[in-house]
Amino acid sequence: MATGDVKIRRALLGVSDKNGLIEFASALTGFGVEILSTGGTRAALEGGGVHVRSVEQFTGSPEMLDGRVKTLHPKIHGGILARRDRADHRREMELHGIEPIDLVVVNFYPFEQTIERADAGLDDAIENIDIGGPAMVRAAAKNFAHVAVVVDPADYPALLDELRASNGELSHATRWRLARKAFARVTAYDCAISNYLGTRTENESAPLGETFSLSLPRAQELRYGENPHQRGAIYGDFMKIAEQLHGRELSFNNVIDISSALNLILEFDDCREAVVAILKHNTPCGVGIGPTLKAAWDKAFATDPDSPFGGIIVTNRSWDLEFARTVDELFTEVLIGIDYESGVLDFLRKKKNRRLIRFHPQALSRDELDVRHVIGGLLVQTPDLSIEDxxxxxxxxxxxxxxxxxxxxxxxxxxxxxxxxxxxxxxxxxxxxxxxxxxxxxxxxxxxxxxxxxxxxxxxxxxxxxxxxxxxxxxxxxxxxxxxxxxxxxxxxxxxxxxxxxxxxxxxxxxxxxxxxxxxx
The missing domain is CATH 3.40.140.20 (AICAR transformylase, duplication domain)
Incomplete structure (x- = not known):
């Protein structure tokens, strides 16, 4: 397998997420890279003043079936999959007029976003299942020894920085990293499709499907698992929902406690007064409601003054300085609030190890399935969201x-x-x-x-x-x-x-x- 740097001479761009597209493509042309594109991406690039060679001209075949067939062509996949270090591959490329493609920049039809829409039906979902995009991404990721693949616009800046620093070349390490990310994205996309279709017949839907798939990115490696002799990491969007503002890195047990604290405080999302909950070892040990956080805290703390030591405190509103000063007297592991009023964070940050969390409820989907590991498989259930009057x-x-x-x-x-x-x-x-x-x-x-x-x-x-x-x-x-x-x-x-x-x-x-x-x- 080739492990050297790869000169980027030709790139194929086909994206649904067009954030940063024009700037990225313009920078590529500055390195002398030829841009191939089709459909809406081509129109956006040309509208932004980027010179584009159409995929139709590249392959000699027109776009077909209302756009369903654009890049599924031997000249596209041959150009991506060919091994440049093999003479027989080079001979076949020359024989069939296949030109190499060194960079594939693709993100998929917005299937996940489509099925989140309340008005989206099965037909809408089906039309947003990408075929050509995942095929190209898999091909490029497989051939990472010779091709770079980008599935996330967030990678554009670092990629351009490397191209500038390396005379238009990308390293083996970068291509390997991008390939791993690409395969993970394809897996996540297919999981979303499988899970959605698995819960539906043509006319009905059910909460639990015939199959259940998970593909989550690692958000953070933890110092250890539940105990020091265990390894631990967190996967998914937890860090987007519970944003850490200060303190030591979260532990495995911290994450469990924070999740429990957030689920508890969300039970009171219709409460107009302040709510304070104290948890320890994944268990509520006191909850209070009052006109102020301090008043609510006094009630919650009085339930069990011993257990809050080393515990978790969560509120349903922004922390004020009076409340922060009260809590500051107690040793706590994690403090959680919707936000913090002016001066509160500076005050609480005086204790360097205390973890401060800002909770983003708008980033949370409360109807996510409850998944637990058991020997030989997973137990999956709908969440317990019932609050009976x-x-x-x-x-x-x-x-x-x-x-x-x-x-x-x-x-x-x-x-x-x-x-x-x-x-x-x-x-x-x-x-x-x-x-x-x-x-x-x-x-x-x-x-x-x-x-x-x-x-x-x-x-x-x-x-x-x-x-x-x-x-x-x-x-x-x-x-x-x-x-x-x-x-x-x-x-x-x-x-x-x-x-x-x-x-x-x-x-x-x-x-x-x-x-x-x-x-x-």
Whole structure:
């Protein structure tokens, strides 16, 4: 395999994303590079004053079938795939009048963007499946020993810099890097097509397809995995959603915690007041709502003053200086906000290791599938986005909840679904009072939450208990009432529901069956 530099004399350009195209092509012609193009790319180049040799003139064949056949021709693919270091290839090129193509600059029809449109149907998607583009990219990437391939306009500046510095040549290392990126792009494109078509018949769609494919770029290599003896990296768009502004590089566990924190705070995207949530080891340990971040923080922190040490703090609004000064007194791993008011970042950056994150909710798609690795494969499910209104649930007790109890149920449901099962929350309408989770029985989280509240001298009187799953026996509601709860929200559906309801009525509890379970395994 040839490993030397390659002189770029002829380039084929065919792009849907025309950002930077004219400037890039103009610079190429300045190096004496002949530009081949067709269709909309050719029109854009000529409109920008770039001299172009048409693909039709290059191949001697016209564009056909309303543009479906433009570059699928032996003179194109022969010019890309020919090995310049083999005499037999050179002889065949001469015999068939094939001219070499040294640089292929292609990005594909916008299939992914098309299927994101609410009004896009199957026909629209099909018409935006590129054929010739991926074929040329694969050919050029395969023959990277002799050809460079560019699939991303972001690579234009570095490519031009190298051409300027190397008398119009590109190194083997650059061609190899670009080839790897090209194959990854083709794979991602094909995955998007396969996943989309796999969920559809001609007239219907389904959330889960017959096949499931993943192709994600590595966003960042992490210092290690969950533990120091493990390797770790993050793939996909996480860093675009959670932008790091300061601090040590994120750890594997930081990323998991940040993801959980963002999913939790998004439950309150309809809340007009400030919301603060504190998480530790992927688990909420306090959530509060208030007129200011400081007021919300005081409520969240009071739930469990011990656990926030080394934890994650997330808010639903921009951080102000008063709140930053309050939090600064505590050692934390990660602070997350929609933004930071003037002077806040400078203040928080005084602690060099603390990680500061700006959350970009507009970059997040909440309907992404939930994917988990299991031995031998992947489990895939639709995300748990349900937030059921307890007022629409079934009041099964003799006493109906008060409006304040309904509001507390609504708050508790939003929090409880993010706690590892078995899970419960004692809450009022604006704060958690006690959290119990990760238990192997339904009664144990009630015990642990009550005992922790007692140790911290937190009264659970007049609270609401929310459970993410049903109570199979009456002991849970009985213990909740003993702790001070006045109402319970749970899915219902147990064999002994009648006994559970009777236990609630005997203690004056209001109970609502929401009908929706939120297991978190």
């Amino acid at each position: 307890p007022r629409r649930g079934q009041v099964v007790s003799k006493r109906a909840p008060s409006e304040a109890e309904f509001r507390a149920m609504d708050f508790g449901i939003r929090v409880c679904k993010h706690i590892k099962s078995n899970a419960i929350v004692f809450a009022t309408e604006d704060r958690t009072l006690a959290v119990g989770g990760g238990a192997t029985s339904r009664i144990d989280p009630v015990y642990s939450a009550r005992e922790k509240a007692a140790r911290l001298n937190i009264s659970l009187k007049d609270t609401v208990l929310v459970s993410e799953a049903l109570f199979p026996f009456p002991d849970g509601p009985a213990l909740a009432a003993e702790a001070g709860a006045t109402a319970i929200a749970q899915p219902g559906g147990a064999v002994r529901d009648r006994e559970v309801i009777e236990a609630a009525d005997a203690r004056g509890l209001a109970m609502v069956f929401t009908g929706v379970r939120h297991f978190r395994h």
